[in-house]
Amino acid sequence: MAKQDYYTTLGVQRGASAEEMKKAYRKLAMQYHPDRNPGDAKAEAKFKDLNEAYDVLKDDQKRSAYDRFGHAAFENGGPPPGGAGGFGFEGGLGDIFDQMFGGGARRGGERTQTGADLRAAVEIELAQAFTGTKANVRVPTRVTCDACSGSGSADKNASADNCGTCGGAGRVRAQQGFFLVERTCPTCGGSGRTIRNPCRICSGAGTVPREKTLAVAIPAGVEDGTRIRLSGEGEAGGRGAPPGDLYVHIAIKPHEIFQRDGANIFCRVPLRMTQAALGGEVEVPTIDGSAAKVKIPPGTQTGEQFRLRAKGFSVLRSAQRGDMYIQVAVETPQSLTRRQRELLEEFEAEGKSHAAGSPEHEGFFAKVKDFFDGKA
Numbered sequence: 001m002a003k004q005d006y007y008t009t010l011g012v013q014r015g016a017s018a019e020e021m022k023k024a025y026r027k028l029a030m031q032y033h034p035d036r037n038p039g040d041a042k043a044e045a046k047f048k049d050l051n052e053a054y055d056v057l058k059d060d061q062k063r064s065a066y067d068r069f070g071h072a073a074f075e076n077g078g079p080p081p082g083g084a085g086g087f088g089f090e091g092g093l094g095d096i097f098d099q100m101f102g103g104g105a106r107r108g109g110e111r112t113q114t115g116a117d118l119r120a121a122v123e124i125e126l127a128q129a130f131t132g133t134k135a136n137v138r139v140p141t142r143v144t145c146d147a148c149s150g151s152g153s154a155d156k157n158a159s160a161d162n163c164g165t166c167g168g169a170g171r172v173r174a175q176q177g178f179f180l181v182e183r184t185c186p187t188c189g190g191s192g193r194t195i196r197n198p199c200r201i202c203s204g205a206g207t208v209p210r211e212k213t214l215a216v217a218i219p220a221g222v223e224d225g226t227r228i229r230l231s232g233e234g235e236a237g238g239r240g241a242p243p244g245d246l247y248v249h250i251a252i253k254p255h256e257i258f259q260r261d262g263a264n265i266f267c268r269v270p271l272r273m274t275q276a277a278l279g280g281e282v283e284v285p286t287i288d289g290s291a292a293k294v295k296i297p298p299g300t301q302t303g304e305q306f307r308l309r310a311k312g313f314s315v316l317r318s319a320q321r322g323d324m325y326i327q328v329a330v331e332t333p334q335s336l337t338r339r340q341r342e343l344l345e346e347f348e349a350e351g352k353s354h355a356a357g358s359p360e361h362e363g364f365f366a367k368v369k370d371f372f373d374g375k376a
Contacts, residue, residue: 006053115235132220160193221316263322
């Protein structure tokens with residue numbers, strides 16, 4: 001059966017940039033990874049095809065050869081792009097990011113697999129974002145195996161041997177068409193070492209799955225979408241490698257009274273028609289839990305704003321505070337008593353003989369009259 005075009009496999013155009021191909025590959029690799037599709041042979045085959053296609057197209061030289069000769073460029077007896085190990089992704093989803101973003105470091109020819117970074121989400125109230133708070137997050141992760149102290153060996157005193165496949169280099173070379181290609185050793189996963197007697201608890205990985213609870217300090221002034229990094233609180237690295245990090249994403253619940261814009265707070269205050277006309281004073285709540293009095297001048301219109309200095313949000317890691325804005329909305333009464341209606345009718349009659357009481361109303365209809373008079 002003929003192989004599918006590599007660009008089609010990744011779902012990109014032939015002229016796609018390296019970044020576009022990386023994004024497409026990452027999305028599909030996460031979707032079809034065997035860890036997410038246990039026992040699904042089709043997903044496993046698709047995953048291998050994705051690895052093979054991306055292995056070629058991410059490399060400028062191999063991509064150029066593929067664009068000129070197609071699959072024939074790699075049919076001289078060499079192993080398929082990506083190798084049987086599929087880039088060495090057997091270790092799980094975290095390895096995808098190691099290969100794509102360089103997670104893992106070389107020291108003296110030995111590659112140590114840094115633990116995977118983890119993500120957690122915390123939802124807090126707006127008032128908690130103002131004052132700052134502490135939140136507990138439960139994170140499913142991998143921790144150092146106690147049985148082998150993270151060495152991966154059943155014998156804690158035994159040292160790992162050089163990998164017989166790569167000779168300790170962590171990389172192997174193979175001929176692929178016109179090129180000599182170096183890839184991660186499929187036997188040792190790039191570490192360059194193998195364990196003769198693996199630990200029975202962790203099967204040689206040096207880590208075991210576990211759920212842990214962490215207390216996260218959320219600073220005052222934090223905004224929706226803020227990401228807090230907890231260094232070293234991600235998954236433990238295999239065989240003594242350093243752990244990854246934990247990223248806590250903050251979500252702030254909508255508030256029934258306040259709306260936030262950066263360090264400023266907005267509060268919509270409905271006024272009775274008479275309050276707006278006669279003026280007066282209203283008491284409004286503030287985000288710090290206190291109350292503030294706002295003076296409403298006579299003749300206040302819908303949409304007018306009143307500013308309360310330093311009554312907004314704390315600026316993150318600063319002593320400064322934003323402002324609070326009162327947005328006025330004049331409300332027209334909906335249910336009138338007979339007496340109220342009589343009074344309003346008297347008010348309306350009086351208003352017709354006192355045009356200055358509604359200047360915007362009078363001005364608009366004066367323009368309307370001029371408009372129709374001009375058409376006559």
